[in-house]
Amino acid sequence: MAEKSYTVAILGATGAVGTRLITQLEHSTIPVKQVKLLASSRSAGKQLSFNGRPVTVEEATPASFQGVDLVLASAGGAVSKALLPAAVAAGAVCVDNTSYWRMNDHVPLVVPEVNAAALAEHHGIIANPNCSTIQMVVALAPIRQQYGLKQVIVSTYQAASGAGQSALNELYAEAKQAVNGEEMTANILPVKGAAHHYPLAFNLLPQIDVFHDDGYTHEEWKMIHETKKILVGDKNSPDPKVTATCVRVPVPISHGESVYIETEQQPSPADLRATLTAAPGVVVQDDPAQQLYPQSLTATGKRDTFVGRIRADAENPGSYNLWIVSDNLLKGAAWNTVQIAEELVKQNLVHVAAGDAALFSDQD
Amino acid sequence: MAEKSYTVAILGATGAVGTRLITQLEHSTIPVKQVKLLASSRSAGKQLSFNGRPVTVEEATPASFQGVDLVLASAGGAVSKALLPAAVAAGAVCVDNTSYWRMNDHVPLVVPEVNAAALAEHHGIIANPNCSTIQMVVALAPIRQQYGLKQVIVSTYQAASGAGQSALNELYAEAKQAVNGEEMTANILPVKGAAHHYPLAFNLLPQIDVFHDDGYTHEEWKMIHETKKILVGDKNSPDPKVTATCVRVPVPISHGESVYIETEQQPSPADLRATLTAAPGVVVQDDPAQQLYPQSLTATGKRDTFVGRIRADAENPGSYNLWIVSDNLLKGAAWNTVQIAEELVKQNLVHVAAGDAALFSDQD
Numbered sequence: 001m002a003e004k005s006y007t008v009a010i011l012g013a014t015g016a017v018g019t020r021l022i023t024q025l026e027h028s029t030i031p032v033k034q035v036k037l038l039a040s041s042r043s044a045g046k047q048l049s050f051n052g053r054p055v056t057v058e059e060a061t062p063a064s065f066q067g068v069d070l071v072l073a074s075a076g077g078a079v080s081k082a083l084l085p086a087a088v089a090a091g092a093v094c095v096d097n098t099s100y101w102r103m104n105d106h107v108p109l110v111v112p113e114v115n116a117a118a119l120a121e122h123h124g125i126i127a128n129p130n131c132s133t134i135q136m137v138v139a140l141a142p143i144r145q146q147y148g149l150k151q152v153i154v155s156t157y158q159a160a161s162g163a164g165q166s167a168l169n170e171l172y173a174e175a176k177q178a179v180n181g182e183e184m185t186a187n188i189l190p191v192k193g194a195a196h197h198y199p200l201a202f203n204l205l206p207q208i209d210v211f212h213d214d215g216y217t218h219e220e221w222k223m224i225h226e227t228k229k230i231l232v233g234d235k236n237s238p239d240p241k242v243t244a245t246c247v248r249v250p251v252p253i254s255h256g257e258s259v260y261i262e263t264e265q266q267p268s269p270a271d272l273r274a275t276l277t278a279a280p281g282v283v284v285q286d287d288p289a290q291q292l293y294p295q296s297l298t299a300t301g302k303r304d305t306f307v308g309r310i311r312a313d314a315e316n317p318g319s320y321n322l323w324i325v326s327d328n329l330l331k332g333a334a335w336n337t338v339q340i341a342e343e344l345v346k347q348n349l350v351h352v353a354a355g356d357a358a359l360f361s362d363q364d
Numbered sequence: 365m366a367e368k369s370y371t372v373a374i375l376g377a378t379g380a381v382g383t384r385l386i387t388q389l390e391h392s393t394i395p396v397k398q399v400k401l402l403a404s405s406r407s408a409g410k411q412l413s414f415n416g417r418p419v420t421v422e423e424a425t426p427a428s429f430q431g432v433d434l435v436l437a438s439a440g441g442a443v444s445k446a447l448l449p450a451a452v453a454a455g456a457v458c459v460d461n462t463s464y465w466r467m468n469d470h471v472p473l474v475v476p477e478v479n480a481a482a483l484a485e486h487h488g489i490i491a492n493p494n495c496s497t498i499q500m501v502v503a504l505a506p507i508r509q510q511y512g513l514k515q516v517i518v519s520t521y522q523a524a525s526g527a528g529q530s531a532l533n534e535l536y537a538e539a540k541q542a543v544n545g546e547e548m549t550a551n552i553l554p555v556k557g558a559a560h561h562y563p564l565a566f567n568l569l570p571q572i573d574v575f576h577d578d579g580y581t582h583e584e585w586k587m588i589h590e591t592k593k594i595l596v597g598d599k600n601s602p603d604p605k606v607t608a609t610c611v612r613v614p615v616p617i618s619h620g621e622s623v624y625i626e627t628e629q630q631p632s633p634a635d636l637r638a639t640l641t642a643a644p645g646v647v648v649q650d651d652p653a654q655q656l657y658p659q660s661l662t663a664t665g666k667r668d669t670f671v672g673r674i675r676a677d678a679e680n681p682g683s684y685n686l687w688i689v690s691d692n693l694l695k696g697a698a699w700n701t702v703q704i705a706e707e708l709v710k711q712n713l714v715h716v717a718a719g720d721a722a723l724f725s726d727q728d
Binding site for chain 2: 151155157175176178179194195196198199202203204205206207216241242243249251252256258260288289290291293294308309311312313314319323
């Protein structure tokens with residue numbers, strides 16, 4: 001019997017994440033029969049390639065998903081809201097990199113190293129968590145499993161590309177203006193369409209996404225609530241408390257995170273290093289004598305999450321500081337999405353049950 | 365009777381902080397009779413100016429302090445170690461911006477808004493704290509005084525200029541290389557003279573200063589121990605626990621700090637805003653609806669410390685997240701140094717007692 005192969009649609013194929021979805025899919029274990037590259041009408045007709053063969057970008061419409069087995073979506077929340085129910089109705093399983101479906105009770109929120117088992121409960125849509133959440137839970141889940149996890153206090157150092165290709169372009173344009181002695185012009189960050197825009201180059205912007213009434217940004221809200229949704233799957237330990245401060249920094253790719261944790265047991269830093277060294281998807285870079293620690297430049301282009309600067313808080317036994325860096329476009333987005341799809345294929349879960357599509361209709 | 369006026373020597377006058385010591389002194393309330401600009405032999409003969417009049421830089425030697433009333437020092441720890449005892453012996457009161465004397469029991473470590481009273485106990489040398497410590501304690505001292513302070517967990521976002529003018533030049537040079545598509549060359553950061561150098565432009569470097577055996581950097585050690593030395597003066601509250609993670613970010617000037625605090629009482633964020641609004645040296649910038657929050661670009665060139673993003677941790681009553689930004693070369697260095705000197709003049713403390721110089725001799 002021939003190995004089953006899959007028709008895969010990439011929704012939002014021309015963006016910073018979309019182009020990486022193509023390359024991550026090229027390097028995946030998924031047997032691809034055919035690839036469909038979908039985007040807005042503006043990008044339709046553009047020529048891209050998959051495994052060296054040219055593919056023409058098509059406009060994404062509700063009719064695009066006939067005959068599609070898997071959808072990898074990264075075209076923005078509004079597009080995922082509008083189109084993924086049609087994809088599920090057409091029988092396609094969707095792995096969605098946008099935030100729109102993440103907190104829906106019928107949608108597993110999955111980081112394969114942490115909660116791949118949650119995929120078995122899918123109803124046609126699986127959500128890829130927020131980039132800053134993914135790299136944090138990859139490192140914290142093994143610690144939680146072994147030592148329990150009571151509290152997480154995270155401060156992020158997030159790269160421009162987390163806000164898309166246009167924000168990345170703006171960072172470089174501003175940097176060029178600044179080194180040429182020109183005034184910097186900002187039109188995108190901190191939030192597309194917001195009333196005020198501020199330069200990111202040579203600056204720090206403590207706003208990512210819009211504000212909630214309690215003063216937290218939506219990015220901070222995501223880190224708190226997505227982390228709880230992902231880690232709740234592990235019943236060995238009560239849910240950790242989580243708080244977050246998210247800051248955009250003038251770095252193109254790869255987020256940094258300064259994470260303070262309180263565990264139930266009191267492992268030594270060496271114990272934590274051993275646990276993380278054995279953890280899937282994690283690379284420990286923690287040798288002060290060699291000045292070895294995670295950096296954005298060295299993490300970029302890699303699928304792993306890098307952890308270093310592991311230190312005990314001498315005044316609070318059972319509390320630790322960690323420094324976590326990962327490529328926000330790969331593990332934080334495209335690679336985690338393709339990795340979920342690989343897992344769906346491996347677990348033979350690329351099918352939609354009768355009635356599943358109805359769960360996602362009449363959304364508002 | 366004529367107002368007393370002072371002969372002021374600036375030691376390290378040509379550096380990033382030294383040039384700002386000159387301008388901060390020009391704009392201070394100190395009646396300056398004469399200014400002496402001192403630096404290494406390499407810079408001797410250079411022409412600078414004070415209040416529009418040219419001043420020739422002289423080589424700093426132990427004999428430089430005859431007739432000097434006040435020394436403002438920022439020429440590196442080794443220079444302060446070597447020369448300040450001679451300055452005190454010559455009868456000059458020294459305000460030292462380097463780390464060398466900070467933890468000495470005979471040396472007050474002063475942030476005027478917080479512990480100006482400690483100046484009365486000086487013996488000829490007063491230390492200016494580390495830049496990242498100063499801006500944090502300016503914001504935390506009034507909170508501690510009003511609500512008690514049990515714990516501080518800080519993650520810093522520190523500007524290149526904290527490592528001096530050469531590091532600042534290197535950041536711009538690397539940024540220029542990067543936007544021109546060239547490879548970046550690093551020779552200074554993270555630590556001058558260390559075995560490895562890494563680019564800071566478009567990168568994150570979680571190393572500031574050298575490593576201690578427990579894995580903390582010396583910068584983190586400074587934030588922990590200097591904060592305790594400064595705040596210990598306030599007996600209303602037990603000493604807070606402090607831990608820190610210090611990261612260098614590709615910003616020229618003005619450090620950011622994400623600070624998580626636990627207080628003894630449970631003020632509302634509005635209470636904290638009111639306390640900080642009334643606090644000397646602090647400007648609250650905290651209006652999410654107007655996208656108003658502290659940024660590096662807007663803080664640079666100002667003497668104040670800016671605080672925003674003030675939020676309660678919903679899961680831990682009495683715990684809060686703050687975002688603090690200040691110009692590390694002004695409040696973090698030159699302005700705090702000149703402000704200490706102003707306070708010495710105001711309190712009539714510009715004199716050295718017999719026997720004081722002996723406290724600082726035979727140091728190792």
